Amino acid sequence: MQELKKLSERFYYLTPVEETDRPILGAVVGDNLTLLIDAGNSEAHVRLFLDELTRSGVPAPSLAVLTHWHWDHVFGASALNRTPVISTEATKTELQRLSSYSWEDEALDERVETGEEIRFCAEAIKKEFPAERSIRIHMPEITFNDELVLDLGGITCRLVHAGGNHASDHLIVHLAEEDILFAGDITAPNLYASSWHYTPDETKQLVKKLKPFASAWNVISHWKPLSKELFIEELELLEKTASLSARAGDEAELKNLLMDEYGKPLSEEESLAAQYFMNGKKL
Template structure:
């Protein structure tokens, strides 16, 4: 994979890395820019910071889509600057007890609006889903949203086993995707993989709905693990992770 910036709309860029197929973002306004996620450690953050300088010399603000290490551990390379995240993201990062981790200092509960050099950028939390602190970054004038790990493009379809962690709220995820769809953006940039369209999100909702049904039947004793795996719309390893089958 060749690592490069792809301009998705005027002044809005995505950059994909071979590590975990991570996708980060950049929004450039008049005299300011916004960096969406910071990679997995200080060295990777520094690489990204240098890459941003290939595009723009403007002062940056950072936003974290959630607390997972591959998205949030590179913040120190961008300081000093404002770092936005959901309030639970700061809590989770602080709980790790690693002094080298820089914590966000601008916190939202449900929604915040930023002015990035004259461009309106909306930060929105739709409730617990992939994590309890997912933040979508909506750029209305580009009809685009950076969705973090609320959306994952994992060829040949959607979701990997890593999509579902101990902090995932399976039942909340379809509603979060509904919130993304309600923003009206035509292009959705996932936390991993290539940009997708609204139809992809609808397909993701369907998969999650089927997994939720299987999970309910499993917990009620109507089916066993083997039947849940056999009836799942996704691969066995993904099903095991989503339904916490071990």
């Protein structure tokens, strides 16, 4: 069951759904404008969010921003007919590529076989769109390359293209006055590959970019808002594992190096980080 939650005076979010890969959707409420963060994995998804916001007395969104091109963050944008959509120029390029695709079962299955699509995503699309699948890729009306600052009235939203392994077009949204960072999927590995992976250099660059933005609350799209302490822990795990992976010959050796660093058995998250970095090293 999805819930609308109020994280601060000016920030609301809709909780995620694992089965159909619905990520968190956010809304920043200014005195003059309301910004929607991500458009969801379907029109039904984003309409649910809009309905919940209306019930809570939040004004209709004036603008929307897409964190990156992946289907679960953009398929709902076609329902935002009166709301200009913002993205990086790189995201728009990816959406132009998606606009040529068929989303029927046969086409999805074929792309899974060729490695162009992820099996989990294909199955989630089928669950989110069990009957009619009239998916239309909406092109952003406003694009930028590096950074864009939006003054919503009483609060500013700093949109920063940060990149990373998960999606090179990924941006973050920093709400300085509320001490909130909408990080999206930015700390996740690259899923569109023969094996899920991180690469050391790109990870180190990303961590360097993200640390100054670490906030009281850091919203992770398919999980929950994390405290600053937990978010920094996640960034430091990625940074540490990236550095140690250069010394490791295989996954077992990297895990041993991490255990020596932490002085304890590895958690599931730490083990997965080791696996994904070694996958990247093999590639």
